[in-house]
Amino acid sequence: MSSLKFVGKSPERIDGLEKITGAATYVDDIDFGARLLHAEIVETPYAHALIKSIDTSAAEKVPGVVRVVTGKDFPYRFGLYMQDRFSFPTDRVRFVGEQVAAVVARDAKTAKRAAKLVKVVYQELEPVLDLTKALRDDAVLVHPDLGNYTRCPWFFPQAGTNIAHWRKTRKGDIEKGFKEADVILEDTYTVPRYSHCAIEPHVIVGLYDLSGRLTLWSASQSPYTQRHVLAQALAPLGLSHKDIRVVTPYVGGGFGGKAGVSMEIIGAALAMMVKGQPVKVRWSRAQEFYNTYQRQGVIARIKLGAKKDGTITAIEHSLHWDAGGYVEYGANVVNAVGLSATGPYRIPNVKIDSVCVYTNLPPSGPYRGFGYSEFHFGLESHITRMAHKLGMDPVDFRRKNAIREGDTLAYGAKMNPCGLMESIDRVATEIGWGKKEVSKDPNKVIGKGFACFWKAPAMPPNAASAAFLKFNEDGSLNIGVSGMEIGQGYMTVMAQIAAEILTVPIEKIRVELPDTDRNAYEWQTVGSHVTWGCGNAVKAAALDVRAKIFEVVERALGIARDALYLEDEKVKCRTRVDFELPLRNFVINGIQTSQGSFIGGPILGSGVFMPEFTSALSDPETSQGGHPNVHYTVGAAAVTLEIDKKTGKMRVLKATLAVDAGKAINPRLVKGQIVGGIVQGLATVLYEDIRYSLKGKLMNANFTDYKIPTSMDVPEEIVPIIVEVAQPDGPFGARGAAEHTMIPAAAMVANAVEDAVGRRMKTMPITAEKVALELQGVSYEDVKGSSMGLCFAGRPDAYKFHTKAPAKK
């Protein structure tokens, strides 16, 4: 492997020049000419209500209005894993801001003016905003028809309740595990909702042309999945997959928010209603907050048992998720956590209950970390606390229980090769673990916090990747794939993988942005799986191409293909040192024989990758028997945090994070993920503080009141560390390492706060305000006022975790 020429190097991003010059085109930058129509959405002001009537007549009379669309026109349900979401609801609204109608007009101002004239009569219902109430026997139901919804086979909704899914994992004997423990620690942790805040809002342009083809230009992480979900939803209108085309130019940030289908259904619906004319739906920043996906809120109870020597004997982890009005994607977040909430530790006795609860808050879904960021806050806080209770060093306690290759996972499969121990050691060294630091300012104290992390991609067992590869006349080549460049550097990495096999430098490789008419299939760009999955497909396509090159040379020139190899864009021969044939001489036009004829022709290749060893089939009561996850990526992180005792203001003096990338195809891009991920994670714990009114309206749907970090808020120093324990089935040993870098941030800060000031914060976020109150002995719960960030009214410590489902209605 030491002879790698392109893999493991850090060339400039191949999309860098386009982005630095403004040449990079995003959906909203595409011109559609004077025909382009604009849409304005009519939204419900209620969190939960019945729609009694919708009167569109006044809006329709406004000059310039082309069409007003409601659920009567377009009553279809859709969803990725469970079809519980509506293009336009016909009878009931389930969160404040949900679309009930759309006005399509010649220009945006007219659409906006006319939308105000749509009269909707509602019958207000009691909103389900409190998990305690949502799970009561007499709960108001958010989805009375839950039992009738089409869903994937590994979801277990409980009709007649608000439980959309309940993932149970059982391993070993939990009671025996706690009996063996010398110390048991039990506590509750809460994490509110968060918003992705990609700087580019969602936008879609749809054109249902006069021949009956639907083309969608979409800011999406999931072009093929969008086509599939929309094809399912539009099937009643006679459209099939071949009639739908999804084109995705550059995407201005995703973080999971642009995965699956959320507002895009509206773009498709409106296009179908104004045949022959393109129509644009562009979300405002506020809509971006409440009508795409949010990260779910969760309250988690952890009971952990350990022996005096530090061996963990048992974990019981119950998580209740505030999943919002629609969970077609979000229930899979709950599922993923239900399989993995042990964290990266070898624990013989496990009981996990991860419960997805419908509420009348915005729909939930994937956000960088896919549930792992959420549960690691509690778990990694708890691990440090348990170490203290045992009188052990928190890093030593983690070393003692760190998961290793071959260990049995909670659902029975075996752990993949992993460098967790190396990650722990290198992070501990880098942060100077054990060395107390003192601030020169007497008002300030310094603490250190440590956290480990792990995460697997959450995918259906048949989430495939594919790649097309074609040469151009000059020996340059195009790769036609449908993974999405959302900033992570995917295109550059795919080019490096192809370059390594074909010896073509990456300057001569164009990786095409997705178009479902043209590029090969990719399930979605989520779960940090495309370097691994699509990387394998590109590698396979490059090997396919290489085999075809050798075959042509053998046929045309009579040199045995087994003796051929590629070097510096030339075919060379092990047995004939004088032989070399530049690729550009024949990859389009073929090789001329002595008779003057040409052998070969354009060299094209394809490659496919399917994780054939995975399966989602398992016992619903225990999760034993399947192999739902392809592999885990592990790592560790630590922080040095300075706290002003008077103001509570915190400054990150140093953060470091090690992630086991298997093999960093491009180390600089991996480091970019580490730095960006740490800052995004720190934002969730230090700054971002979502608030709802007690009627379920989002109060801070803008960047003035929902504060994401600016350049002034970044740590003084961030040290990224790459660990490389090869993933045997990864391209050149690579596995994903992008989402993971956000996961440990919140817990490491909570641990550092305790180290600095001796107070344990168990509810996110941990803002300066909360720390200052805590240091003055004031409970935040007493002064937080009448807005809500968490989805229950009472104090977290008093929250009752049901062990049984509520009675069905």
Place this chain on the structure above:
Amino acid sequence: MTKRITVTLNNEIRSLAVEPSDILLDVLREVLGVKSPKIGCERGDCGACTILLDGKTVRSCLILAVEADGHEITTLEGLSQSGLTPVQQSLLKYNSFQCGFCAPGMVLSATELLGKNPSPSKDEVKEAISGNLCRCTGYEPIIDAIVAVGKKAGKRA
């Protein structure tokens, strides 16, 4: 009721009719066809629509098109008409951007800073770009790239 305005956009005089309520950002993108200023928040929070108005950075989402009458506007398209500027070259070399959506505004904020202060300190760079939100990078490679331009300039001086 439309009003005729004349602006110098990227060194070219452009004359056009606008409504008094038209936002400059929308006019730049939809009427003048300049797409590098992006729509991110429409309330001056994110900085994605940053342009140079008479050499100073402004949020084009907070300005009416009529207010630009008689003024000089520079967008990213106008900046690299004769090749990449030193700050663009440095940002490219440092792989400073991921999704790239904040890049046009960020480049203009950096350009304004370096015009006033050719060798800024790290803190001065942080302050200068603090109105341009980036959700991908954690800002570090952007800050480093801008500081590096200043260091290079300092050496030359």
